[in-house]
Amino acid sequence: AVGVDYSKTFIEYCKKIEGNMKQGCRFFELSLTDMNDLESKSFDLVVSNVVMVDVLDYKAAFKEIARVMKDDGRFIWSNIHPVFGSAANAVDIKIPNDSKRNESRYLKMIDRYFDSGGELIEWMTSPTWQIRRTLEEYSKALKEAGFVISEIIEPQPTMEDIQQNPGWLAFDADRWTHFIIFECLKR
Numbered sequence: 001a002v003g004v005d006y007s008k009t010f011i012e013y014c015k016k017i018e019g020n021m022k023q024g025c026r027f028f029e030l031s032l033t034d035m036n037d038l039e040s041k042s043f044d045l046v047v048s049n050v051v052m053v054d055v056l057d058y059k060a061a062f063k064e065i066a067r068v069m070k071d072d073g074r075f076i077w078s079n080i081h082p083v084f085g086s087a088a089n090a091v092d093i094k095i096p097n098d099s100k101r102n103e104s105r106y107l108k109m110i111d112r113y114f115d116s117g118g119e120l121i122e123w124m125t126s127p128t129w130q131i132r133r134t135l136e137e138y139s140k141a142l143k144e145a146g147f148v149i150s151e152i153i154e155p156q157p158t159m160e161d162i163q164q165n166p167g168w169l170a171f172d173a174d175r176w177t178h179f180i181i182f183e184c185l186k187r
Helices: 008-021 058-068 135-144 159-164
Strands: 002-005 026-029 043-049 069-080 090-095 105-110 117-123 126-132 147-153 179-186
Touching: 002 008, 008 026, 043 058, 058 069, 058 135, 135 147, 135 179
Parallel strands: 002 026, 043 069
Antiparallel strands: 069 179, 090 105, 117 126, 147 179
8 A cells, every 4th residue: 555645744644653553555745746756557546535625736636646547447535525515615504593502403505616716714723725626627627637437425424423423413414415525437
């Protein structure tokens, strides 16, 4: 297995874990837009978890991922859902609006969906930048890079998930998804 990340801190952490587990993993501190340390057509599976919101040149990243993949390889990646996952383009209205109970529901109003680009959001008590794009932009960029979308998954929690996390999941996670998962095939 090979791990790639732009963050030196993340790579050092992974190397530390690998040192304890000894699975034979290799790690590279690289940008997804320039992975020249990796050979072309050398991977049959690439997995990426919520990374594209942090990549400025997503088109170049998709092309570079396609370059290192074997033909008919699978590219599975998740992302913040471009409609429901973004904080800056949505307004949450609590119903009833004066309720402090978890049982109260939120109405999510989506606005400015087509305004792609960077946005400053609050994430885990710190401001951070994320880059929003439409589903159409992702679809076209994947096609241009030589991928075909074979499946899209919009995760919904199970009853077990809801029971284990009642305050966070019980009353809104069944109404919209925060994430989207793409399975793509390189052609």
